[in-house]
Amino acid sequence: MPATVLLFGLACATPEPVLQKPPFRGTAFIDPDLIVASDPSTLRSLDYKGLDTRRMFDRRVDAFVSTDAYLFDATFEGAMVVEVQVNAEFGDAATAERHAAFYARAIGQLPAGLRTRVETVWIHRGDQPFGGGNDNILIHTGKAAEYLRDGVLEEILMHEAAHTSLDPVHAAADGWLAAQEADGGFISDYARDHPGREDVAESFGPFFALRHRRERISRDMAGTIQATMPNRIEFFDRLELDLHPVR
Structure with a gap:
């Protein structure tokens, strides 16, 4: 009887989500041209x-x-x-x-x-x-x-x-945590290893690259960012941050 109960429990348990392997080690290093010395300054x-x-x-x-x-x-x-x-x-x-x-x-x-x-x-x-x-x-x-x-x-x-x-306002916010969970993975090893401390900062750079420096990154990189963190991208979009002097 105990074995039967155990098997029933295993059969009905919700499987744990399988996290994707992050595509990057750390996102501050994915492209040196997101902001360059010749870009304008305020x-x-x-x-x-x-x-x-x-x-x-x-x-x-x-x-x-x-x-x-x-x-x-x-x-x-x-x-x-x-x-x-x-x-x-x-x-x-x-x-x-x-x-x-x-x-x-x-x-x-x-x-x-x-x-x-x-x-x-x-x-x-x-x-x-x-x-x-x-x-x-x-x-x-x-x-x-x-x-x-x-x-x-x-x-x-x-x-x-x-x-x-961004961290003081968003790192522990319900909306961010929901986006994190919905994406089912992290953009970098660094974010995965320190999700509460590093995920916002690690995710913002790729968001910035995809949305505001698309012409400076490869098609493959753009596709990887979009596929890995679509809900985080949507979260940042909704913030409507002032991006000046970025053109």
């Missing part, structure tokens, strides 16, 4: 404010630290102002300004909808990965050199800005 001015102490996260020590920083106000179209905090380790205000101007211009190339919660930018030396969240974008210039070499600096910044501006 950065309008950069003003030096002086040297002062700021509390900044530094991946080299994996902690928040209070340190002197050269401070700049980066003003973007729409009168949006972001404080760029450059670690005083760079030595002088002129060197700090070159770094602040370079990264502020690149951040101004991102869709405006990804900058809505960006209040500060932290810039340190070091070969550690960039970061998002904390109303901030974290930059380590040693790692930036690697991203520049591979042509993906802007794509990495887009990923981190998605963390900062």
Whole structure:
């Protein structure tokens, strides 16, 4: 009798969905031309404010630290102002300004909808990965050199800005979780391995590529993105994010 009950239970159980293998390892690296240096930027001015102490996260020590920083106000179209905090380790205000101007211009190339919660930018030396969240974008210039070499600096910044501006509102939202479940898989290994933390940021880049840089990606890549995450694409479509200065 117990065996009969067990067999009945197995026969009537709803099978677990089989997740598709993600097509990419990490989506910030799928195409270096989604945003390129020659694309327009909404950065309008950069003003030096002086040297002062700021509390900044530094991946080299994996902690928040209070340190002197050269401070700049980066003003973007729409009168949006972001404080760029450059670690005083760079030595002088002129060197700090070159770094602040370079990264502020690149951040101004991102869709405006990804900058809505960006209040500060932290810039340190070091070969550690960039970061998002904390109303901030974290930059380590040693790692930036690697991203520049591979042509993906802007794509990495887009990923981190998605963390900062989209995750707090959408990562745990019912609509996003429903889209995630309906798609039955993930766009990347990174999203699959960290679904609550990385899925929004990992999915936004492919959405952006498909909807707004279709002419810069291959037909095969477009088909893969559409087939893997149709419900996430629809979710992003419904947000109607401000994509300026993307044309």
